[in-house]
Amino acid sequence: MKLRKVRIENFRAIKESEIVFADALGAIRPVTVLAGPNGSGKTSVLFAIVQALRGVMGYRTNDVPEPEELDIHSPLSMGGLSPIPPSISVTLDIEFDEEERVAIRRVMAEVSPEERLGDLPNGKVRAVWKYPPERYPDGTLKPIWYLNRTEPRDAVPWFHGRKNAITGWTSRKFRDRALLDKIGGIYLFPQDRSLRSRVMGERVSQDEESTAPAERKGRDTSSVWGVLEYLSNYSRSAEHVKPEENWEQRIRDGFNQICAPKEYLGFMYRSDDPLGAPYFKDNGRTYPLDMAASGEQVIIEYLARLTYPSPMNHSIVLIDEPEIHLHPGWIRQLYLALPKIGVGNQYILTTHSTELYAAAARDQALIEMGQLIEAN
Amino acid sequence: MPYLSAYPRAGQIALLCEGDLIGYEATLFQKWTGTELGTAPLVDIWPCGTATSIHGVSDAVGRSRPIFVIEDRDFRSADESREDCARNQKDRERRSIRVIGWSTWDRCEIENYLLEPDVLLPVFCEAFGCGDEDIISAIDEILPSLALFQAGQYAMSRARRLWLLTDPAGALLSGLSLRPQWNDRERRPVPPDESAFRTGLDRNSKTWKEHMNAIECDVVGDFDAKFKLWKSCQWRDNFWRIDWAGKEILHWLRIAMTSRFGWPVDAESAKRETLSWALSRDKREAQDRPIEAALRPRMINQFVAKLSTLPKGIRDEFGRIKTAIKSHQI
Numbered sequence: 001m002k003l004r005k006v007r008i009e010n011f012r013a014i015k016e017s018e019i020v021f022a023d024a025l026g027a028i029r030p031v032t033v034l035a036g037p038n039g040s041g042k043t044s045v046l047f048a049i050v051q052a053l054r055g056v057m058g059y060r061t062n063d064v065p066e067p068e069e070l071d072i073h074s075p076l077s078m079g080g081l082s083p084i085p086p087s088i089s090v091t092l093d094i095e096f097d098e099e100e101r102v103a104i105r106r107v108m109a110e111v112s113p114e115e116r117l118g119d120l121p122n123g124k125v126r127a128v129w130k131y132p133p134e135r136y137p138d139g140t141l142k143p144i145w146y147l148n149r150t151e152p153r154d155a156v157p158w159f160h161g162r163k164n165a166i167t168g169w170t171s172r173k174f175r176d177r178a179l180l181d182k183i184g185g186i187y188l189f190p191q192d193r194s195l196r197s198r199v200m201g202e203r204v205s206q207d208e209e210s211t212a213p214a215e216r217k218g219r220d221t222s223s224v225w226g227v228l229e230y231l232s233n234y235s236r237s238a239e240h241v242k243p244e245e246n247w248e249q250r251i252r253d254g255f256n257q258i259c260a261p262k263e264y265l266g267f268m269y270r271s272d273d274p275l276g277a278p279y280f281k282d283n284g285r286t287y288p289l290d291m292a293a294s295g296e297q298v299i300i301e302y303l304a305r306l307t308y309p310s311p312m313n314h315s316i317v318l319i320d321e322p323e324i325h326l327h328p329g330w331i332r333q334l335y336l337a338l339p340k341i342g343v344g345n346q347y348i349l350t351t352h353s354t355e356l357y358a359a360a361a362r363d364q365a366l367i368e369m370g371q372l373i374e375a376n
Numbered sequence: 377m378p379y380l381s382a383y384p385r386a387g388q389i390a391l392l393c394e395g396d397l398i399g400y401e402a403t404l405f406q407k408w409t410g411t412e413l414g415t416a417p418l419v420d421i422w423p424c425g426t427a428t429s430i431h432g433v434s435d436a437v438g439r440s441r442p443i444f445v446i447e448d449r450d451f452r453s454a455d456e457s458r459e460d461c462a463r464n465q466k467d468r469e470r471r472s473i474r475v476i477g478w479s480t481w482d483r484c485e486i487e488n489y490l491l492e493p494d495v496l497l498p499v500f501c502e503a504f505g506c507g508d509e510d511i512i513s514a515i516d517e518i519l520p521s522l523a524l525f526q527a528g529q530y531a532m533s534r535a536r537r538l539w540l541l542t543d544p545a546g547a548l549l550s551g552l553s554l555r556p557q558w559n560d561r562e563r564r565p566v567p568p569d570e571s572a573f574r575t576g577l578d579r580n581s582k583t584w585k586e587h588m589n590a591i592e593c594d595v596v597g598d599f600d601a602k603f604k605l606w607k608s609c610q611w612r613d614n615f616w617r618i619d620w621a622g623k624e625i626l627h628w629l630r631i632a633m634t635s636r637f638g639w640p641v642d643a644e645s646a647k648r649e650t651l652s653w654a655l656s657r658d659k660r661e662a663q664d665r666p667i668e669a670a671l672r673p674r675m676i677n678q679f680v681a682k683l684s685t686l687p688k689g690i691r692d693e694f695g696r697i698k699t700a701i702k703s704h705q706i
Contacts, residue, residue, distance in 0.1 A: 024640060259415075327386065332410055362398045
């Protein structure tokens with residue numbers, strides 16, 4: 001799934017904006033960088049995409065709050081309310097490629113045969129989401145995630161492919177794992193600063209006998225730590241893990257490409273650390289994830305989240321200000337590495353970083369959303 | 377003790393090159409150093425515009441960070457560019473600038489590396505929806521028509537080189553002392569000997585005038601010699617990829633391809649229209665600019681992806697740059 005164009009009206013900082021994610025030859029760019037001053041609407045673009053799609057895609061996130069009246073971009077009226085209150089409108093031009101459409105058809109037939117997939121001959125769908133939501137004929141409000149309109153009309157089930165693929169795979173309704181890897185989804189990396197809670201997560205069990213620090217005991221896969229532990233165990237437990245399914249190795253390779261000479265060693269159990277931890281190595285020193293620098297935690301978070309619950313391929317990945325916590329050298333390396341993480345992903349980044357700005361400009365992948373100094 | 381300064385960017389080594397901020401050099405080096413060197417060491421790219429500007433920028437950053445310089449070779453011979461680079465490096469080092477290396481491309485300019493078949497053909501085939509043979513036939517038409525331009529540029533560069541050797545700036549002040557000396561005992565500056573300076577300047581001036589009169593430059597002969605060699609150049613030859621100005625070849629190839637196969641008039645529909653190029657030079661270049669901008673990153677990406685299989689000369693050249701940068705002790 002790829003996003004060719006988004007048109008946003010009356011959402012947060014944006015009165016009206018249209019962004020095309022294709023280059024001059026019409027090809028959708030693997031990476032697009034939105035740059036501009038504070039308040040120019042960069043984050044609003046990412047949030048608008050999530051608001052429009054999360055309902056139909058079953059993407060659960062607390063990082064984008066549910067829409068409310070204050071999200072409507074309302075011009076200040078002089079001496080009274082504006083006669084027609086504006087509404088938010090987000091229009092997405094989305095494309096599913098041939099291979100992805102075939103995979104979605106197969107998954108839906110096996111997992112959700114009651115849903116009818118309409119024809120999508122060229123793979124193109126225009127989806128429109130509005131807020132406040134419309135009303136049903138009986139006067140009740142439609143859910144806030146309701147997609148108001150699609151062209152073609154019956155295109156909504158196409159967006160259910162990935163959700164169904166994940167549940168179908170985990171419930172063993174189908175066994176062809178390649179299907180899952182061909183269907184795209186959506187994921188947002190927010191810019192909030194609660195890095196530690198995202199990386200370390202919450203304890204799910206306590207072993208009072210253990211002398212390990214409390215925060216190192218038993219973590220679920222909502223945390224990066226838990227994901228790394230799960231993927232490591234998966235690699236070890238399966239008898240014949242195919243190279244392409246050795247996710248821990250892929251995370252190691254990705255980290256080492258971006259952060260060399262630092263290395264991610266993997267989730268390791270040691271005599272002095274029987275509960276185990278994700279371990280890193282730098283200049284002869286090894287240290288666990290909770291002792292890693294915040295930049296290292298950020299990179300490992302990107303890699304882990306794009307791998308679990310299923311490696312993201314053909315997906316729309318939104319990253320809000322990836323430069324946070326990162327040294328400029330790593331920002332450059334991350335920009336180069338992103339297109340190689342997963343297959344056929346479309347990355348949309350926002351930034352204030354001059355490093356990202358320059359790199360994207362050189363790739364003709366920069367969209368400027370406003371100048372700090374406006375011409376009079 | 378290292379020179380302390382507010383170096384404005386992240387990087388342990390500054391790589392100075394020609395071209396603009398989004399030019400071929402900056403884009404290629406950003407990708408290539410990121411892929412080949414990672415952050416060890418972290419190389420910071422400084423596109424300086426022209427070779428002349430590199431000197432100024434090297435003064436500005438070279439005391440804060442060690443620098444590595446790559447200029448265009450242009451129409452210089454390998455020996456000439458080596459001599460020039462050695463002189464430039466020595467000159468900068470005299471000013472306490474840390475120079476890791478000062479070199480030129482082995483080829484005329486960076487665009488020449490993108491003329492390799494494994495780079496050029498796949499990118500243009502995809503961009504124009506055509507086959508290899510369409511591009512090769514376009515090149516076969518373009519090359520003979522560009523031979524005169526290339527030979528003319530060559531002859532001009534020879535003349536300019538001779539003129540530079542008699543540039544008065546260096547010769548007039550050679551061996552003369554203009555600056556005061558510091559007297560530690562008296563704690564005051566002692567001005568240079570005015571009489572000695574005037575005598576020396578008079579002597580240098582006379583010598584310089586004799587030099588200027590002695591310039592012998594056979595521009596026509598240089599042109600004739602190259603034009604005879606180059607006028608029937610074809611795709612199957614290789615010298616044009618090395619010695620000609622590659623920028624001009626790519627410009628005319630884009631013209632030929634867009635006039636035959638069209639160019640998307642808007643990114644949304646990707647609908648193509650053939651372009652007309654019977655324009656003034658300014659308008660022609662303006663029309664070409666977005667086309668070049670769209671193709672540039674594709675060509676650079678293809679070059680970096682294919683570098684390990686390109687001809688040995690190119691691999692060796694980039695290997696030398698990598699070794700020089702990596703071997704430098706931060």
